[in-house]
Amino acid sequence: MADVANARARYRRILRFAGRYMIQAWWFELVLPRFGLGALAARGRARRLQNIARRFHVLAVQYGGLMIKVGQFLSSRLDVLPPEITKELEGLQDEVPPVAFPAIRRLAQAELGIPLERAFEWVDETPVAAASLGQAHRARLTAADAEETGFADVVVKVQRPGIEEIVDVDLKALRRVAEWMSRVRVVRDHVDLPALVEEFAHTSREEIDYLHEAQNAERFAADFAGDSRVAVPEVAWERSTRRVLTLADVTAIKINDVDALRAAGIDPAEVAKEFANVMFDQLFVNGFFHADPHPGNIFVTPTPTPTGAHTGRGTGTDSPTRSWTFTFIDFGMMGEVPDRLRHSLQRLMIAVASRNSAQMIESIRAVGVLLPSADTVELERAMTALFARFGGMGFAELQDVDPREFRDFAKEFGDVMRSLPFQLPENFLLIIRAVSLTSGMCSSLDPAFNVWDAVEPYADRLLRDERGNMVQAVAREAASVAGVMARLPRRLDDMVTRIEDGRLVADVPKLDRWLRRLERMGRRVMSAVLFTGLVISGAVLRAEDLTIGTVLMVASLIPLLHALFAGFAGRRGPHD
Template sequence: MADAGSSRARYRRILRFAARYMVQAWWYELFLPRIGLGRFAARGRAARLTRLARRFHALAVSLGGLMIKVGQFMSSRLDVLPPEITKELEGLQDEVPAVAFDAIRRLAEAELGVPLEVAYEWVDPVPVAAASLGQAHRARLVPADAADTGFADVVVKVQRPGIEQIVEVDLAALRRVAQWLSRVRIVRDHVDLPVLIEEFAHTSEEEIDYLHEARNAVRFAENFVGDPRVDAPEIAWERSTKRVLTLADVTAIKINDVDGLRAAGIEPADVAAEFATVMFDQLFRDGYFHADPHPGNIFVTPTPGGERPWHLTFIDFGMMGEVPDRLRRDLQQVMIAVASRNGTQLVSSIRDVGVLLPSADTAELERAMTALFARFGGMGFAELQKVDPREFEAFAREFGDVIRSLPFQLPENFLLIVRAVSLTSGMCSSLESDFNMWDAVEPYAAQLIRDEGGNVVQAFAKEAVSIAGIAARLPRRVDDIVTRAEEGRLAVESPRVEQRMKSLERVVRRAVSAVLFAGLFIGGAVLRADEAVFGTVLMAVSVIPLLHAVFAGAGRRG
């Protein structure tokens, strides 16, 4: 069990790591570019990212717990994060050190209330998997239990001893880091980190309740009853408790084992396409989805002579997410807008989802989205890698300016959705380097449109009423515009021009502060020889315009 001293040491170690790299990020990504040393900071970025990932890798392996979950998330983001990070974190789950079997035996027997030799015919002391929160061992049920359940070969999942205390410490550290980040204006304005951490805490606490996981597995399997694409293990309820879970052994080819798939005659590209579609079904059809679809939790099971040559088998249902009906409909509209490359519709759908606040002026975002679709729409991950980095940089700079100017935030129920989509995208990219997510999105969106066919008449009627309303108001609006123009009250707003003007105003104010600093400092230095007190005061006061000249706007840029 984790004692108070080791818990405090663990807590401080996580906070030191976070603080160190938050300061480093501020220095290299914000401060140096602000004083004209952006190129210098960019030259060493790859090496810094590699060092960061390597040190986090070592931290996660040595600490385990929720740090492994963070590393899994980052390692899967092949489509977003730099390869310096994803490469260093590859296989992190497989490197979790195993707990000694004696400790596992003691915990399992205390939970089951009988010796392992009574509960099972045999248990393999060598774990088949050692995960961040638990450990799995192959076993065989006694004949009587096997007859009741209908299967004999099982996997016994046992919690790591003391994991409740470890999760509690990790969550406390993450809460503190969230408080630090919430003091950065760009983070505070766009993400309610404390709320997201509490959502993550709730999910983590559910994940260490194996009876909850067992019920999740049953519900997941029910959603795919009769679907030959997906399978899930059955539960041996008589040998399951809050800390011990016994389920049918369904281990097969790991989904990211490309060589193993090809040896079985299965094309990785086909697996990627099927996996993406199955995840879309969970998110947009069922509203109940596996939120931790990393490689260790999904197998590809060959089925010779079956209806299909193979199917996907999901395990580990500790982290599941739900999408309310209203949000699911809104997300469907987002997918349709993305598939049709409709920037205006996408922005409207994002607003409906709740990412954009009602006060957002989205005209500039719509133009940016339209330009983004026109240039990069339909490109896969491999194609995007071939684009000139300077073009990406120009798009990113303009797009970032637009995003920072908008009042948006991440809704609290989005954490698991973002995680699931991120892991899915990364997994597909690792299975097939040329995988194009558009190939999966477009047919799925087309099916959504066909499913909505029954509402076409209502949609047309609604659009007709909207157009009629606009037509009825048009003469009055035109007359109002002419009147305002005649009276000199007509104003045209351009978000981009206003943004540039505000930026120019800030530069001018900082330049004035720099001149004021120089005047006060030099004047104080000259007067100090004759008027020591007055000269010292002037030099001290000069610090105020100096700070404004150097740091003005830091809050806006985050």
């Protein structure tokens, strides 16, 4: 009964908090401006936002569970949320109080089915990390297990007792809040909050299934097999269950520990550049990415000798002088990018790198952020102005820009975006989180980090791949059309035979003449397709190989002449 009462109290507390500040936002942001009091509402906005964030911080630390996850996500949204909110929510993960070890011992022993003293040679009762859903302890495998796995020192991750029930309560509350907010038209028109909560729910439930996390770790390791930039801890499967996960201890230098990196002879600026490349590979090439790349989940591991050449994916350079590796941990929160969305994101990156406003907007539309009905003329004009003024600037250079100029641009973009029908599509919650954390990480490692320097060579590589894929696609399409045209006479003959054998009255001589014309026209269409394919292929390949490109373009004249003049011979025959 006590547990049920606590769950109800938790649910009501979350709803009261959300309801109170939703009403406050409605009053200050919607009602007062309608009565000409917008300036009054704006004057105290920063203080109100700071107060909301501070109170949510207290709520999250007190209740833990998914409230910590929500706060972490909000703190990473430096791109859309004001600093009054993000600063107050920083460090939430580090403030989670650990669970007393006796409770952890009971849960681990129940899961493993044997006493901890038999499962491990020893376990450190002081946790190495305490998170919202579980906590980790260092341990050592028994001699027999160590011989079988090939490693002895491990980290045992144990779920917080009762966390599944807490997650259920939190998700129930979040669903109700999403339902309330969806009744506000400006929210409903721009984001499907119930769908967003369901995506968050799916991710959260996967995160508390440690067997699923172990499978994610092995899949991630397979994606980077042979790539010396990335390492992944091995799983001790015999000591892992849904609530207990045992991994090789790979503790090294935290990626954001700049002083430790320098002491190890590692350049933080090089780490920033390489980290961006590794994350780009996950998002735009593999389609399977680490969605929680905060500093606690990534180590920089010095290696005893310089690493050899990696697989060559992305634009990461495996310099012969580099002697360190990224070691990722905690694979509970992973994301997948479907092929179609990944292609749209690749096109978006190419557009950003080339400062092509029109292509960027079309790519955003293809991704699904802008609805098909959106009139993007003003947005394209604003993007062109943005690229002209700020394109190519790094973080350090942007800090020197007059803040008033930033405010003017922000106001203009805010007005334009509010006038457009946009929405947050599915699969985007984790992508946005990963990109936000990656950008923040790189800037903290190197204040002069320029995202353009990372994006442009990567986009250039994607563009080269796309050219090759386009040539292959044109060739496949031409072959497909040729196949259809080759089969067309037999199919048409079969159709005529069926007509003649039936009871339908048909003027067969006229039908034969019509079919011959249709066949000639089909062959001319096929020639036109072949001409187009050869011309495009030649134009693309001329940039890489002048000889082959020129030969293809010259060869395109043959199908062009056929497409233009093949019909004349038919016209000299008998007329209908």
